[in-house]
Amino acid sequence: MTQQPFSRPGAVDLSALQRPAGAPTGGAGAGAEGGAPAGGSAYAVQISEQNFQTTIEASMTAPVLMVFYSRSRMPESGQLADDLAALSGEFEGRFLAGLVDIDAVPSIAQAMQIPSVPLVVAIVDGRPMPLLQDVVPIEELRQALTQVMQQLTAQGVAGRHQPRGSQPAEGEEADEGPAADPRYAAAQAALAADDADGAVAEYQKLVDANPADAEAAAGLAMAKVLQRTRGVDLQAAREAAAANPDDVDAQTLVADLDLLGGHVDDAFQRLVDLVRRTSGKERDSAREHLLGLFGAVGNDDVRVLRARQQLASALF
Structure with missing residues (x-):
């Protein structure tokens, strides 16, 4: 698929995704507000209209890497999404992988003005930045993510996400802050x-x-x-x-x-x-x-x- 420049700087306009209370939501991963773990990782979530807003807000704690893919239009982009989900577990919460199936939730792709798939967008403090527009081997993806996390750490961004779906034990209070080293x-x-x-x-x-x-x-x-x-x-x-x-x-x-x-x-x-x-x-x-x-x-x-x-x- 032909790649085009990603040219939407600044915050994402989420107004198009506001839904009336109780309205049905579509797409894979709808359910709990935080989304169910995706790709076998506790640090990955399948994005739906229901949890998109809260996932963006989670970037205020630690980076969110959203991968936009379509298994029907470009099967390789689905593999990239799987690899990103797997690597999110290796990085143990340094980033949350948000998996966006553009066929299941086209409204999100439209709101983010996605030119093509695959596309990986890094969201830090609510601000999206294009990171990757090509399918790459998992080793190359791991190296690129290591470099990105090192740069963010050097700039003072060192929070960690809590595992998706984890709940505090009885009598314990939830940890509301980022788990920085x-x-x-x-x-x-x-x-x-x-x-x-x-x-x-x-x-x-x-x-x-x-x-x-x-x-x-x-x-x-x-x-x-x-x-x-x-x-x-x-x-x-x-x-x-x-x-x-x-x-x-x-x-x-x-x-x-x-x-x-x-x-x-x-x-x-x-x-x-x-x-x-x-x-x-x-x-x-x-x-x-x-x-x-x-x-x-x-x-x-x-x-x-x-x-x-x-x-x-x-x-x-």
Whole structure:
């Protein structure tokens, strides 16, 4: 199926999905407000008109990844939905997988202005952002999700969803707050306060205490990107880089900005090209900066693996 750009930024207009009390709802998964577990995972839910609104609201606690699919029109998109549901269990609540069968609930696809299937949309704090528009192998999907979760953690988004359908034991109170990892609390609080310096310091403590903590290392690398780009004028930075193609500081700054803007491949390519054009201390500086960006994205990410090969070619 031909893919088209997903171009609906901002909040979703849910007014079309408001129904009178007691009105029947269609689509798979209708039932309890939170939706029954889907795909064999306690962190996946089949989306219906009844639970769509509450699922969007759940993104205020932790990310929701909605996958839009159609087994009749594109069977491969159904497999992507199954894979996302399975991986939601591996990530243990770091995200909730919302499975949207557009044939069963076409009104939701219309409200979200879905151009084609498959489409995976990340919803954070009620804001939808396109994440994936292709069917990919589950290993590649796992790597992409790992990178996304690392970036969100570095930006202070570290809540966890409760398992779907779980109920507190008799005499226990329900946990109304996100189950954040307490190790990262200080760093995440600094990020929430827009204190990049504080976040760098806190993540550095974690890395010093446990160099094998990949999540802390990724958080540190991303916090450093935020630190370096704080208060930077994007247009001025790009103009400076265009006017000085071999200026390491100008090029690395734009690479940082590209990374924050989601243009990961552009950021990597800019620095690989810079390594090719420079030598001596300038080349070393460009290479070290690129390695830092690899850490921010995640060393197992396919884009990092590809860029590492390009870097090796540029160096040798």
